[in-house]
Amino acid sequence: MDDHVLARRLADSARDLLLRLRRERTDLEGAELGREGDRRAHALLVSALGEHRPEDAVLSEEGGGVPDGARSGRLWIVDPLDGTREYRDRERHDWAVHVALADGGEVVAGAVAPASGRTHDTADPAPLPEPRRRTRPRVAVSRSHRPPLVDALAEVLDVELVPMGSAGVKAIAVCTGAVDAYVHDGGQYEWDSAAPVAVARAAGAHASRVDGSPLVYGNRGASIPDLLICRPELARALLDALSATRATK
Ligand SMILES: Nc1ncnc2c1ncn2[C@@H]1O[C@H](COP(=O)(O)O)[C@@H](OP(=O)(O)O)[C@H]1O
Numbered sequence: 001m002d003d004h005v006l007a008r009r010l011a012d013s014a015r016d017l018l019l020r021l022r023r024e025r026t027d028l029e030g031a032e033l034g035r036e037g038d039r040r041a042h043a044l045l046v047s048a049l050g051e052h053r054p055e056d057a058v059l060s061e062e063g064g065g066v067p068d069g070a071r072s073g074r075l076w077i078v079d080p081l082d083g084t085r086e087y088r089d090r091e092r093h094d095w096a097v098h099v100a101l102a103d104g105g106e107v108v109a110g111a112v113a114p115a116s117g118r119t120h121d122t123a124d125p126a127p128l129p130e131p132r133r134r135t136r137p138r139v140a141v142s143r144s145h146r147p148p149l150v151d152a153l154a155e156v157l158d159v160e161l162v163p164m165g166s167a168g169v170k171a172i173a174v175c176t177g178a179v180d181a182y183v184h185d186g187g188q189y190e191w192d193s194a195a196p197v198a199v200a201r202a203a204g205a206h207a208s209r210v211d212g213s214p215l216v217y218g219n220r221g222a223s224i225p226d227l228l229i230c231r232p233e234l235a236r237a238l239l240d241a242l243s244a245t246r247a248t249k
Contacts, residue, residue: 007110008119010048011121021033022037038081041097045080058078066220071219081097083167093114094114094166100194102218105216105218122199126175128174140181141184142165149183156245174200181238183227188227197215207228208239210242
């Protein structure tokens with residue numbers, strides 16, 4: 001099984017486990033349900049990676065820190081449950097499982113398995129749909145950690161902000177054309193963005209830091225606090241507007 005197919009199978013298995021857990025464990029609510037989901041999906045992913053890729057390092061939101069030498073070698077970066085807040089609410093479907101592989105600091109494979117709808121991956125990526133004739137670009141933004149930078153962006157560029165949970169779900173929204181961009185700032189970790197970046201790039205989208213610099217994985221501390229994923233034809237305009245916004249902050 002190649003890395004792309006493995007990423008997809010693991011993300012799908014963990015997503016199925018999380019859906020089953022939420023359906024069957026009606027005794028669990030709120031934070032307890034989120035914790036149990038995080039714990040069980042993490043255990044599944046780490047055990048399967050140990051079986052299929054015993055030589056590779058693993059970085060998980062629920063695991064220990066960044067392994068030594070992670071920046072130069074092969075590093076699986078997983079978020080067993082992205083959008084934990086949304087998962088706790090049985091009515092919501094904006095959460096996902098992320099599985100990505102970085103090699104030498106670059107993401108090279110990945111999958112995002114959302115609670116509903118199809119898994120997006122690097123094994124069989126669908127290209128971005130043709131640009132729609134919209135007057136205002138739609139920009140996905142965190143619903144619970146809304147960055148001031150994005151509100152400031154909306155003051156210099158005529159965009160519609162679309163709040164939703166989960167970085168992976170927002171990246172998929174770019175891939176399907178439901179939105180044109182996803183902008184984040186103010187804090188995030190490598191497991192939040194690695195798989196979303198892998199699948200968005202495989203579909204032909206632009207992905208970078210908000211200042212246009214490259215996304216490099218396997219860093220000590222695992223922090224990558226900001227992110228821009230967007231349709232390629234919007235990248236220049238958004239980067240220029242973000243630069244103008246940051247200059248006036
Ligand atoms: N300011 C911040 N600091 C740290 N993590 C943040 C953050 N803003 C968003 N995140 C994380 O990024 C992921 C996507 O966020 P959001 O759903 O708000 O868009 C979530 O991961 P988890 O759900 O895996 O904890 C969330 O915790």
